[in-house]
Amino acid sequence: MTKDLERDLGLFAVIAISMGAMIGSGIFILPGIAMAEAGPAVILAFVIAAILVVPAALSIAELGTAMPEAGGDYIFIERGLGPSFGTIAGLGTWLMLMLKGSLALYGGMFYIDFVYSLPTWELAVPLLESTLSIPGVRALGITFALLFIAINLIGVKQTGGIQSIMVVIMLVILGVFIAATIIQVDGANYESFFSEGLDGIFGATALVLVSYAGVTKVAAVAEEIENPGRNLPLGLLLSLIITAVIYALLVFVLVGVVDGDALTGENENVPMGVATEIVYGDAVLGGVSIGFFAVAAIVFAALLALVSTANAGILTASRYPLALSRDDLFLKKFEYIHPRFSTPFVAILTTGAIIIFIVATQEVDEIAKMAGAFQILVYILVCGALIAFRERDLEWYDPDFHTPGYPWVQLFGIASGIFIIAQMDTQEIVGSIVIVIFGFVWFKFYAEDKIDREGVAKGLARRQAGKQFVEDTEQQLADDGTYEILIPIRQDVSREQEDALIQMAAPIVSRRGGRIRVVRFDEVPDQVPLDIPAEELSETDLEFEERTDELVRYLEVPVEVGEIVSHDTRHAVVNFAERTGADLVLARREATSRLGTLFGRDTDWIMEHAPCDVVFVQHEQRIGIDEIAIVTDRSPFNDPLKVELADAMADVLGARVRFLFAVGEDAPDELTETIEDYHAELDDLCTVPVESAIVRTDDAVSGLSMELESSDVVMLSTMTHRRLPDLLIEQRSDRLAAAIEQPTMLVHSKETRRGSFLRPILERLLFE
The missing domain is CATH 3.40.50.620 (HUPs)
Structure with missing residues (x-):
């Protein structure tokens, strides 16, 4: 029995994941530092950075629809350019994500320190001022890092719904800030727009590139996206356009309302907080001073974005050493999955330890530039991988989306990427060269003898690189007029409970002349790609299949058995029922509680969204x-x-x-x-x-x-x-x-x- 993977991410979820990963350090931390390099022309730096990301985003969108596999850019590069380049891409992306997470952790803590240092703090919370002390910024960042490491180790559930809510809250707060502040911009602040010249603009561009690193994050979960031919490219482009417009407007407002010295001084790491304090610090509404509350709202949005980015950075980054290990390109110990929590323990611990080291030793601008260097390096390889797939003219390579302007878009992406890296400081250039050399050396001496595959660029397609999703046998499940009952079985359902559900469904199906479909839905933590548990049949899986087959022999109705792996069981149940044309969902329900009502029940969501009748059994x-x-x-x-x-x-x-x-x-x-x-x-x-x-x-x-x-x-x-x-x-x-x-x-x-x-x-x- 094989396990199918569940696609349950729609267009809005794709946009939310992508934007949620982008809106963070780019606007809440970097504008002040970037302005020190480019002056008022920092606005152009954010726009140019968005343009530089477009070729890689389009390439990933095409590759993701051709190969909807977990792993994203690493998988595409490894399949296209070969395992040696895949090693470089995997290590580079891992480092980039760790740096991005470190930037969010370290930079976010400056906002806590900023609020605590405001004169209005003592007025807002006089009882706490005399007793509360805020530890150092680095200490705060390390504390939060330890918290997020623990969260990811035990596999605490993160949901697309929470991510979507957070993105909406951030957009609302930032939208209100733009609308209320843009009318107060001072044209004099834009004088000497090009005072720092092209070198300053390109230097700032290299610095803020990390602002758009999240645009391709969703490609790592490409196999979890429903209708990827539409939702992946559309979601990537929409999220990039919306984020670029928001960045440009916010930086335009920041430059227009705050003197350059205020943005580039000692508070350069909290530009949004500084702008809000300057513009609204003395604001009064209805006789009530609202300055502190305006700053608090911006700080809340900043912490929401940066903390989310930091946590997601650990979650996503830990997948890359795991993927490298499973492909025999890295140490096998990184493949270890904790038996109780089902999370990649070694990968998460190592990722977390490196993030803590970065937070403890590096400065904000150094972290941002190094992350940008590794990011653009991976984007160059992605563009090269697409060219490799296209030029090989492979029969199985049939993407639902084709990049417009091929190959000029990809060639521009490669050339512009090399140019931007050349504009960076010596540390970033050396870091990029070192990761390339280290990747080749590591592959040569550790992995080359362990694998026998090559990229399509060398003429050998790996097994079936264009592995398509198992669509839950949709073709054979076309509506044939029979009555079908879907019995979703969770991992915590006992054998007796499972048997009771099947025996309850049997007479209904017998009378209607239909069939029963018993599907076990395995929910795995977000920290683990779906294909890992899908490839493994545990003793529990085999026992489920055996005992179901044994029960079926005593029933005079057709029963089909299967398993689906997903990150969200309730979505998976509804999606499966819709695709297979189920007439009734028959599932177990535990006794309800008031607390369950307060936080929402999965059973309610299923009733509200299921395309068929639903019966719960207690x-x-x-x-x-x-x-x-x-x-x-x-x-x-x-x-x-x-x-x-x-x-x-x-x-x-x-x-x-x-x-x-x-x-x-x-x-x-x-x-x-x-x-x-x-x-x-x-x-x-x-x-x-x-x-x-x-x-x-x-x-x-x-x-x-x-x-x-x-x-x-x-x-x-x-x-x-x-x-x-x-x-x-x-x-x-x-x-x-x-x-x-x-x-x-x-x-x-x-x-x-x-x-x-x-x-x-x-x-x-x-x-x-």
Whole structure:
């Protein structure tokens, strides 16, 4: 049994990942340092840097649609130019990402120090001023580095949703700053625009190149992007354009409202903080001084961006020694995956240790320039790799996106990259040469004898470099009119729970003449590329396959088994159900809690996004089913679905169906007659014997739970939870499911609209 990989990153996620990796040091740290080199023309430096990145971005977009594999630029260079250049690219990218993470960590701490040094700090927090002391900037950076190393070691989940929210918050704060400040620019500040000449502009360009390093980060997760032919190139270009415009506007505003000496002085590492303090430090709104709060908002955005970049730097950087090790190009110990946390322990520890060393010993401008040098070196190799693939005219190389202007765009990328490196300081030039020489020497003496492959540039395509995604057997799963139930199995589901779900689905499928698809969804930490667990079959995987095959032999319905690896199980379940045309998702659900409601449940997300009906099961199934109870609630969609499922199960199992509805003790006869007529209409939908009961009680949960004691399976309606209303008033179905011990099927029709804010309140008023 093979494991498929799940593509669950859409266009917005691609843009969010790319922009989230770019918006950081570029605007919050570097403008002041760059202005010291270029003067007011620093604006052009940011624009030129964006232009220099375009050839590599377009090349990676094309290569990513041809080879949607984890690893990104390293994979493309290794396959195109050969393992020797792949070694250089892997080491160079690893160093660049570590330097970028170090820059964010070290530079971000200057903002904390800046806020603490403001005169308004004592006014804003007088009780803390006398007791709180801020450690040194480097010490703060090292402290945060240790925290992020620990987070990545234990595989704490990072989600695209959180990343998207952070990007939106940053854009809102920066957008408000631009809109409110651009009208205050002083044209005199732009005089002597080219005072530092072309050398100053190119030097500043080399410095700020690292601002755009994140644009190609998303290529490292190319195999996790849905519809990569559209979303990868479009996401890369949109994120680059949007970020370049934001950078240009922000630098234009900074130069226009702040005197050059203020930006390049002792606070040159906190240009956004300095600008906000100068412009809004004395601002008053409605008699209230807002200067401190304006600075606090900018500092919050800076820390949000820089801390996110630093954490993502450790996460992403650690993948490169792991990839090199798996390709026999680096020490095998870097391939070690921790058995408990499923994270690359050695790779993360080594990456973190180097970042701590950089933070402790290097200056901000040195870190930025060295990161830019390694970045442009990798971009040169990427452009060369694309040329190698194109010129070989390989049959399997069939990208969904083709770079416009080939080969001139790539040749420009190579030439401009070499030119910019030549404009850098001696340290950066030497560093670039050293990494190239070291990469070749390391490959020659360590890796050459361990591998027997070459890049396409030498005429030998590695096995099937254009490995395509397994599309979950989409071709054979085209809708053929049969009823299909998808049973998603999480890693924490026991054998008994899995068997109960399959046995519950079997009679429904038997009646409808369909099939069951049992899929185990393995969720791995973001720190680990999906292809690592996909290539390995653990004892648990083999046990899952064996026990499922054993159970299937006793069922008279077709059952197919598979496994999917993803970083986000809920997205993977919904995407799989949509691609395979599932009619029903039948999954296990743990008892709900108020805390779960507050932070959001995966089950709610699945109900809201699934393209089909969804049923969640609580409690273990009893042996033998004689009675299936349906608690009706006059839902126009859920009740018919419950009846349909119960009738199918009862027909195959020889069971009976019972309808129950709770009314108050003093409910009028007109209401009970209405319910009886309603149950009669539902009875017409059944082919098995049906009983009907109206439960008079002032406590619906207590009264119904007593009536349900004789039932073997209970069916209830469920709906998506709203955080605030359901936190205050719990859904009756949740309370009833928690009060009984019988296997409970919580049914949600795809036609059911999301519950409104008033739904839980109205439910309690009407039925209790």
